[in-house]
Amino acid sequence: MTNNVRCIKPNENQAPGEWNSSSVIEQVKYLGLVANIEVRKAGFVYRREFAKFLSRYAILTKQTWPKWNGKVTDGVMHIVDTMHLDRREVQLGNTKVFIKSPESLHILEDMRLRKFDNYARIIQRAMKRFCAVRVYQKQREQATDILYGRKERNARSLDRDYVGDYCNLHQRPDLQRLIPRSEKTDFSSYLYKYDRRFRRQGRYFISTNQALYIIDEECVKVGSGGKSNSSAVQKNKQPDGYTIEYKIKRRIPLETINEIKMSEYRDNFFLICVNNDYATLLELSSKTEAVSIILKNYLKKTNRVLPITFGQGFDYAVKKQSWIGSGTRSVKFSHAATAALMNQIDPKKLRKGVDMPRDYDVKINRNTMTVMVSSGLPKQSRPNQTNAEKPRGLQFKSTNNSSSRKPPTKPPRPLAAKPTKQKKLRALYDFQARSADELSFATDNELLLIDNSDETWWKAELDGKTGVVPSNYVELIV
Known part of the structure; x- marks a missing residue:
């Protein structure tokens, strides 16, 4: 951006702090500063090379982040269209993109900051969840030691x-x-x-x-x-x-x-x-x-x-x-x-x-x-550590030297999935539902078990109807 420097004489007495308004206004008009500002407002306040513009605002769309596959100019216009900027506010030169109004530039900057803030919150939530899981796993191990x-x-x-x-x-x-x-x-x-x-x-x-x-x-x-x-x-x-x-x-x-x-x-x-x-x-x-x-x-x-x-x-x-x-x-x-x-x-x-x-x-x-x-598990029982030891999150593989790499082999065709056998429940007593999400059943009825993660109420299916049932009113059929 071109910088224009002009000297203004505030008074004729060479006295500090003295300001002659009429003389200053006459000098501003004579130097053409007002017309220069009007021309600048009518022009383009922002200009940036295509690659730098695309690198800065690529995070705004999924197609351009983390890498745009295609022409640089197409990536620039994709960002402009996705952000719903007026085409009259944006012009493409030979090597640079020009944005006319400051408002359009502010929209891009605000959306960029919001994207970074959103991703930072996602990382924070994931880290807090990871730390909380570790805390509760350690607490469960300590609680098990108390009763072991x-x-x-x-x-x-x-x-x-x-x-x-x-x-x-x-x-x-x-x-x-x-x-x-x-x-x-x-x-x-x-x-x-x-x-x-x-x-x-x-x-x-x-x-x-x-x-x-x-x-x-x-x-x-x-x-x-x-x-x-x-x-x-x-x-x-x-x-x-x-x-x-x-x-x-x-x-x-x-x-x-x-x-x-x-x-x-x-x-x-x-x-x-x-x-x-x-x-x-x-x-x-x-x-x-x-x-x-x-x-x-x-x-x-x-x-x-x-x-x-x-x-x-x-x-x-x-x-x-x-x-x-x-x-x-x-x-x-x-x-x-x-x-x-x-x-x-x-x-x-x-x-x-x-x-x-x-x-x-x-x-x-x-x-x-x-x-x-009723009899429970032995006193020496401990929690199952299979889920706790299973790695969570992203898994990174070590990379070898490019000279030792082999061309990837064609993966084998996936095998047909084996049908999983759904667990069944047998009703021990009669139960009459009292709300819409409960499931009624009679003694000796067989139900399909859907979810038993809750201690007290299990989700089951009977005659095409799904609902929750009290866990001690049924028994698992082995």
Whole structure:
């Protein structure tokens, strides 16, 4: 671009800071600077060689990135047409491309920056996903070491992926506001807490680097001044004129925990014992993940290892009430035949993703609860490392010298794919669907298994209809 330099005399007195406007305007007109600017505006403000233009803006289209196969001028015009630039704003010379208005150039630059920003975000997401997978794989290995040789394992939970946030707290500000901002949330899930009468109560469980939170949801009437109606929440209904509110039922600081107790069988129970206070009996399908996070945070908080004991039962103290007083409760575990285990929860009341069918039986006799559990995997079981060891992402091959390269051979014709045998399920009990995505079936019906990645609800097909079924109502046909 040509640079024109002109000298303007501001005044006749040779005094600094003095400006004679009429004299300056007369000089500008005499030198023709206004006409020069008008000519420049009417001309082309940007000019660049074809190869350099194509190299700079090739990322804007898939056809020109990473390399354009064809004439350079065709690649330049392909970019112009793809960006919907006016042909009157762009002209091709012998060796350069000319762009008339600055707005057209700004469009190209903005789109180029957006492309780089988009690709940078894709790389960031992939790297974060890769790091998260490694963290959860390491966490799963550490959790396996905690239970190795001490507790029977569940085949459905041994190889599952660890998620951490099962409540999607980033989409639940109503739950987030209950946790102080100074605390980091490492685990959240919906579980069941047992009271002094062994009644099963649904609760939200959140584990942070400072404490454990047990949160209840209550159905509060609008304008009632805090009066709640928890029965409507337990039925998973919200009557008109009511709103759902969340309340912290118990906060357990990590330093006050003195022990965690679990059974030797494949059940989902674990007991949190607190110093000079009552214990809390919980039932959680992802208990291994939760306990491993509690142990890790406890070690960071107190610089001590939290004891965890395994046995065929345990006794614990319940909460003291003013008119009842404190007391002790006992929980015993024993093996039972799988066919004798019948889910005590009505399947019509199960909430997908929240409630999970139980594959063990519970009997209550006053202050003692007996849990009969079917046999699980051996205590020495470990997760399958096949998927973890499989290389992920791009695979780069080492290149040899060009002199030692051989001409590529013609690949063999692909063999015909062998038909895969689809797994089948046999219904153990009758099940009546309560929603559109559930599948009804009767005892001894045979279903086609589509997906069993979820622990509690499997996707299956029956008579051309597809839906989800409770996993403990069916068995896999070998």
